[in-house]
Amino acid sequence: MPDETPTIPAKCLRCKADLATPIVCEGCRTLYPAPQTADYFDLLNLERTYAIDEGKLTAAFRAITRNIHPDRVSSQPEEVRVLATRLSANINQAYTVLKDPIRRAGYMLELAGGPSAAKARDVPGNLLAEVMAMRERIEDAHARQDPAELANVRTTVRARRAETLAIIAQRADQLTDADESEKTEFRRLINSVKYFDNILAEVHADPLADDGDHNLD
Amino acid sequence: MTDSSDVIVGIDLGTTNSLVAYADHGGPRLIPGPDGPDDTMLPSVVAFDPQSDRVTLGREARAHAVEKPLTTIHSIKRLMGRGFADLADDVDYLPYRIERRQTDSAERDIAAVTAGDRSFTPPEISALILRELRDRAEAHLGHPVSKVVITVPAHFDDAQRQATRDAGQIAGLEVLRIVNEPTAAALAYGLDRAKQGTIAVFDLGGGTFDVSILTIEDGVFEVLATDGDTHLGGDDFDRTIGDLIAREIRTEFGIDITTPTIKQQIRTLSENVKMRLGNEETASLEVGIGTDRVYRRTISRAEFESMIAPLVDRAIAACSRAMLRGELKPDQIDQVVMVGGSTRVPYVRQRVAEVFNCRPYTALNPEEVVALGAAVQASILAGDERDLLLLDVTPLSLGIETLGGAMGKLIPANVRVPCQASEMFTTFKDGQTKVKINVLQGERELARDCRSLGVFELQGIPPMPSGLPKIEVTFLIDQNGILNVSAREQRSGKIASIQIIPSHGLTREEVARMERESLEYAYDDMDARFLIEVRTTLEFDLNKAEQMLAQFGHLIGDQQRQMLSDRLNEIRTFAAESDDAGAINARREEFNRMTIPLAEAAMTAALNVDDDRRARDASPSSGD
Numbered sequence: 115m116p117d118e119t120p121t122i123p124a125k126c127l128r129c130k131a132d133l134a135t136p137i138v139c140e141g142c143r144t145l146y147p148a149p150q151t152a153d154y155f156d157l158l159n160l161e162r163t164y165a166i167d168e169g170k171l172t173a174a175f176r177a178i179t180r181n182i183h184p185d186r187v188s189s190q191p192e193e194v195r196v197l198a199t200r201l202s203a204n205i206n207q208a209y210t211v212l213k214d215p216i217r218r219a220g221y222m223l224e225l226a227g228g229p230s231a232a233k234a235r236d237v238p239g240n241l242l243a244e245v246m247a248m249r250e251r252i253e254d255a256h257a258r259q260d261p262a263e264l265a266n267v268r269t270t271v272r273a274r275r276a277e278t279l280a281i282i283a284q285r286a287d288q289l290t291d292a293d294e295s296e297k298t299e300f301r302r303l304i305n306s307v308k309y310f311d312n313i314l315a316e317v318h319a320d321p322l323a324d325d326g327d328h329n330l331d
Numbered sequence: 332m333t334d335s336s337d338v339i340v341g342i343d344l345g346t347t348n349s350l351v352a353y354a355d356h357g358g359p360r361l362i363p364g365p366d367g368p369d370d371t372m373l374p375s376v377v378a379f380d381p382q383s384d385r386v387t388l389g390r391e392a393r394a395h396a397v398e399k400p401l402t403t404i405h406s407i408k409r410l411m412g413r414g415f416a417d418l419a420d421d422v423d424y425l426p427y428r429i430e431r432r433q434t435d436s437a438e439r440d441i442a443a444v445t446a447g448d449r450s451f452t453p454p455e456i457s458a459l460i461l462r463e464l465r466d467r468a469e470a471h472l473g474h475p476v477s478k479v480v481i482t483v484p485a486h487f488d489d490a491q492r493q494a495t496r497d498a499g500q501i502a503g504l505e506v507l508r509i510v511n512e513p514t515a516a517a518l519a520y521g522l523d524r525a526k527q528g529t530i531a532v533f534d535l536g537g538g539t540f541d542v543s544i545l546t547i548e549d550g551v552f553e554v555l556a557t558d559g560d561t562h563l564g565g566d567d568f569d570r571t572i573g574d575l576i577a578r579e580i581r582t583e584f585g586i587d588i589t590t591p592t593i594k595q596q597i598r599t600l601s602e603n604v605k606m607r608l609g610n611e612e613t614a615s616l617e618v619g620i621g622t623d624r625v626y627r628r629t630i631s632r633a634e635f636e637s638m639i640a641p642l643v644d645r646a647i648a649a650c651s652r653a654m655l656r657g658e659l660k661p662d663q664i665d666q667v668v669m670v671g672g673s674t675r676v677p678y679v680r681q682r683v684a685e686v687f688n689c690r691p692y693t694a695l696n697p698e699e700v701v702a703l704g705a706a707v708q709a710s711i712l713a714g715d716e717r718d719l720l721l722l723d724v725t726p727l728s729l730g731i732e733t734l735g736g737a738m739g740k741l742i743p744a745n746v747r748v749p750c751q752a753s754e755m756f757t758t759f760k761d762g763q764t765k766v767k768i769n770v771l772q773g774e775r776e777l778a779r780d781c782r783s784l785g786v787f788e789l790q791g792i793p794p795m796p797s798g799l800p801k802i803e804v805t806f807l808i809d810q811n812g813i814l815n816v817s818a819r820e821q822r823s824g825k826i827a828s829i830q831i832i833p834s835h836g837l838t839r840e841e842v843a844r845m846e847r848e849s850l851e852y853a854y855d856d857m858d859a860r861f862l863i864e865v866r867t868t869l870e871f872d873l874n875k876a877e878q879m880l881a882q883f884g885h886l887i888g889d890q891q892r893q894m895l896s897d898r899l900n901e902i903r904t905f906a907a908e909s910d911d912a913g914a915i916n917a918r919r920e921e922f923n924r925m926t927i928p929l930a931e932a933a934m935t936a937a938l939n940v941d942d943d944r945r946a947r948d949a950s951p952s953s954g955d
Contacts, residue, residue, distance in 0.1 A: 184749065
């Protein structure tokens with residue numbers, strides 16, 4: 115792929131102020147096309163670590179968006195408006211991905227050259243049996259019309275999900291030094307969270323579970 | 332700070348009523364029509380008189396709805412961006428004629444309205460309403476207005492948004508932004524900086540329903556989730572009453588209601604019953620059947636509520652879905668803002684209070700708040716409101732038809748806009764230079780259950796063996812919720828051109844032609860407007876001169892007096908007979924010059940009277 119904007123300018127070409135994010139100058143609000151080399155962390159001017167302060171992320175997103183949103187440049191020439199629209203789409207995507215712990219993990223894996231979700235769809239070896247056991251417990255709870263048991267299953271699934279996320283958090287920052295099998299295993303962990311999420315969504319929608327607890331996670 | 336002559340106005344183009352507003356340092360305010368400061372709502376009704384070719388709008392048009400049901404067009408918003416096939420339900424209910432517009436392509440289905448011997452697409456009708464609002468704004472602000480923000484239901488799809496933008500263009504307006512109605516309402520609500528937190532906007536208008544959940548923090552209005560129904564509103568409430576009346580007339584008198592006049596009469600009556608039931612427990616009605624028979628009925632509030640319950644259920648279900656999508660529980664929502672005239676129905680308020688578990692906020696006028704919000708958005712665009720920012724989402728999933736007729740999702744619903752997605756396409760035949768993509772919007776699995784936005788034909792692909800070209804197509808939904816598509820063949824780096832055949836919309840060429848045509852009419856209209864203005868000013872000046880002649884004519888001598896009196900009558904006759912506004916105005920100015928000596932004499936006399944009075948007042952003998 116041709117590299118259209120090979121370098122990230124360190125300073126604003128117009129007012130010479132330092133650029134915190136490569137796409138906009140906070141001083142004079144000049145917009146720059148997003149460099150191909152810039153990842154989501156660069157765009158939002160955040161450190162490339164898995165642990166993210168959500169408040170800081172949202173603050174960064176809003177501060178940048180205030181300067182690049184197309185509503186801010188509606189009286190400017192069309193090329194500026196088109197650029198603002200594209201940059202906003204980029205920054206929206208960056209924010210959405212980094213805000214979600216699972217998508218953030220998947221993104222960091224891709225940055226490290228690991229397999230994408232489309233390439234590795236499998237899960238850790240013992241997971242399918244585990245999920246099947248969980249589903250059997252749900253069926254039993256239905257057969258016995260036992261909402262308490264259903265609530266128990268939910269507690270178990272939530273605990274397993276939290277455990278898996280903790281492992282993901284631990285390993286995410288070491289991905290650049292990880293070997294291929296470790297990267298594939300990391301993808302499997304991410305995939306397994308999706309299995310837990312599916313079960314939780316089903317329990318959530320289950321009329322038997324209507325005990326007022328509508329937390330989604 | 333922008334030049335005041337460059338003010339951007341905000342327009343709420345509603346199913347039942349339309350409003351226009353602007354914002355200045357004092358905040359947003361509505362622009363009234365000719366009937367005084369409270370005349371802010373323009374009924375969204377356009378009437379055509381086939382005899383005189385005259386177009387009337389608003390209240391005047393609505394007044395003739397019952398006598399002239401075929402040429403009085405209301406609820407046009409329901410037809411915007413829709414095909415004839417979509418409207419089977421509405422065709423039955425709307426008394427005017429709706430037909431399928433003939434086009435060059437069998438893939439396109441565009442609904443059109445026929446009034447007299449002319450056919451109009453919905454954007455052309457909406458353009459007439461927009462022009463009237465523009466005229467009101469120009470008259471009020473005293474300078475030309477060309478830039479607007481127009482609101483649409485959050486659940487409008489791409490075709491409906493495009494149709495709204497097309498209406499603006501046909502009216503000769505630059506539509507800077509399409510804003511979602513509930514989001515606009517939130518802007519008006521949240522202008523008061525104390526109002527931070529998470530709010531739900533429940534917007535039930537004449538024909539559409541939206542619910543949006545937003546957070547307001549430091550001037551950033553961020554939509555978390557939205558849901559709704561573009562075919563649910565107060566019109567449907569009226570219709571439950573109308574259907575009941577028609578049904579009972581059939582059983583009682585053995586006749587079917589087919590004549591447009593009676594249909595329209597029942598429609599008006601039903602709306603009236605609904606409004607009365609807002610304050611009273613029962614409402615009675617009568618419909619004359621032929622010359623001697625009368626259908627009489629009393630409807631109780633409870634009966635009305637049971638009839639509209641299934642409709643309200645749909646709105647309430649959408650509220651629950653929106654909370655689920657936003658991962659929110661009722662107790663996390665600080666306030667529910669009620670928008671749209673239909674939220675005046677007590678049963679609606681009661682159900683909303685139940686689902687969100689809090690009392691709805693009704694301090695804002697539900698009919699005005701969207702237009703006010705549109706004006707706030709206009710001031711954001713003008714750069715006058717630097718602290719505020721709206722971050723909205725796309726209401727519907729966007730995708731393409733894949734092999735086998737499935738909907739391949741590219742951008743899911745409820746994603747923050749602007750947003751984009753790219754997809755690779757290739758060819759199936761050697762040397763193929765065109766690829767057709769059917770672009771869809773909707774939440775269903777099969778392409779045929781989703782809405783086709785149009786067929787995008789990628790052209791100018793360099794001839795290569797099949798499967799070799801790699802065409803990257805980028806689908807970008809902008810801040811207006813409108814789709815922009817671009818394509819590039821990666822091997823050659825060539826930008827492929829895209830020919831769009833909109834399924835339910837107008838092509839760029841069609842819009843341009845309609846704009847030209849409407850401009851021609853606009854010039855006629857402008858002349859007509861100018862003529863009325865000149866005549867009004869003339870009449871004012873002549874009346875003033877007449878009064879002065881009667882009171883002070885003796886001061887300028889008989890000859891002068893007679894001359895002015897003759898001239899006055901001459902000009903009055905001329906103005907009544909001529910429609911040359913320029914000539915009338917020239918005579919008015921000439922006459923005003925001729926009356927200067929009279930005016931001076933009158934002034935001197937008035938001063939003398941004043942002097943006399945002062946002298947009298949100062950005299951000690953005049954007091955008591």
